[in-house]
Amino acid sequence: MQSDIQQFYKDKTVFVTGGTGFLGKVIIEKLLRSTDVKRIYFLVRKKKDENVESRFEVWKNAPVFDVLLKAKPEALSLMTPISGDCSAPDLGLSEEDRKILTSEVEVVIHSAASIRFVEPLHNALNINTRGTRLMIQLAKEMKGLKAFVHVSTAYSNCITNHIQERFYPENLTCPAAKVLEFNETLSPELLNSMAPALMGKFPNTYVYTKALAEQVIQMEGQDLPICIFRPAIILANFKEPLSGWIDNLHGVVALIYGNVYGILRLLYVNPNAKAMVVPGDYCANVAVASGWQVSKNANPSSSLAAKSPPPIYAFAPDKSNAIPFKTSVKMGIEKFHKVPVTKTIWYPFAHFTTCPFLFKLGCIFYHLIPGFLTDLVLRLQGRKPILMKSYPKIHEALLLLYPFSGRTIIMDTNNTTKMWDVMSAWDRAIFPFDMANLNWDDYFSRIVTGMRVFLFKESWDTLEKSKRRLFRLRILHRLLEILLYIAVGTLMWYLFLNNNQEIKT
Secondary structure: OOOHHHHHHOOOEEEEEOOOOHHHHHHHHHHHHHOOOOEEEEEEOOEOOEOHHHHHHHHHOOHHHHHHHHHOOOHHHHEEEEEOOOOOHHHHOOHHHHHHHHHHOOEEEEOOOOOOOOOOHHHHHHHHHHHHHHHHHHHHOOOOOOEEEEEOOOOOOOOOOEEOOOOOHHHOOOOHHHHHHHHHHOOHHHHHHOHHHHHOOOOOHHHHHHHHHHHHHHHHOOOOOEEEEEEOEEEOOOOOOOOOOOOOOOHHHHHHHHHHHOOOOEEEOOOOOEOOEEEHHHHHHHHHHHHHHHHHHOOOOOHHHHHOOOOEEEEOOOHHHOOEHHHHHHHHHHHHHHOOOOOOOOOOOOEEEOOHHHHHHHHHHHHHHHHHHHHHHHHHOOOOOOHHHHHHHHHHHHHHHHHHHOOOOEEOOHHHHHHHHHOOHHHHHHOOOOHHHOOHHHHHHHHHHHHHHHHOOOOHHHHHHHHHHHHHHHHHHHHHHHHHHHHHHHHHHHHHHHHHHHHHO
């Protein structure tokens, strides 16, 4: 006997874009492990030095599939890579592959996107906005389409302080159709120069082009069984299939990594703002459940249903169980002290500021001066310096993330909560995503442990060595603090004495 969601996906053919990315891998693994899908086609882009077949072979060796292959050794035989590119005209599909997809696919999960905040507008439009339009056009040719899940971002409308599960055309300075027309008719250089005027208050091209993509779905996807999934900042998996699994260093993940590494000490973050982070496996479960839900609610025979806006499922920490950034950072550091890594170059700690001037000034003392001295030591040892080249990118990342880490944005998740409420107890057990009862302390333990294994690539044999190293770094850190206190105190005392002598004379 199968659950409702499992029954929906049974013998279905699914098409996934973005399957080579973190969330795409987790979604595919979940479908293969927890459902009986017939086949999964997924779009794979050729790279300069790698063809589709070689990329597929590397993809199959990802640790995220280890649990799956133990339970279902032949599971990956259900995967078929399709050569294509969401940034290319017609998605870069061959005529033959297009016929296969339109004749066989019943469920589409579109998660491909450029998540670079500094992507030139022309490129971001091609991938995030035009790519979505091309996917809708492809879906309209799919004879047996039952569900289309478009993966957006909870920050697609971040210029609004209270984001509801609705469309926000009023946030756009120019309709998506017109912007796409500009993209087709103007040179990339001219379009990129127009970016500030077109983007308006949007902080980067990523969220802007994702907002445009949502309007494309609103205007062009209403006659499809389609929905939008808006996840907040995606971190490591909570429990499935591997506790703490993560395979990238994007955004907030990179900041946690830098702090654990001992090179990031000053955060340009509002410590009291709520940390809008969610587990990767929970996101995959919402995406899978959204496909089931939109199919269940679709009514092609109703003209009224065809005119209704596509449903939006936002996913963020529950308002009753949200944590501020200062708490999350403190948790992370405390957990790291229990499972340190040998690669740490200084005792991890973090201070916060929301003042741009203090951040730029503080970076000199917290990062650049220590970084220069560390690189000098590395040069004297005949090793390659690393920090002075890294810090400009780290500081840029902190500045780019500030629109999301500098304030609390209220995100309504009513539709997602309703979906959770109508799921059976069985489905909730198989596809969990209850943020109201997420144990943050447990989750951060898993994040830090996962980073140690999957990002730092350290075996547990080095744990005792790492703890001894961390203890030595802590002693050095405390000694440096004492020296700095003495130096500052001496300077203040010297200035005080000089001031008194001037007054007497």
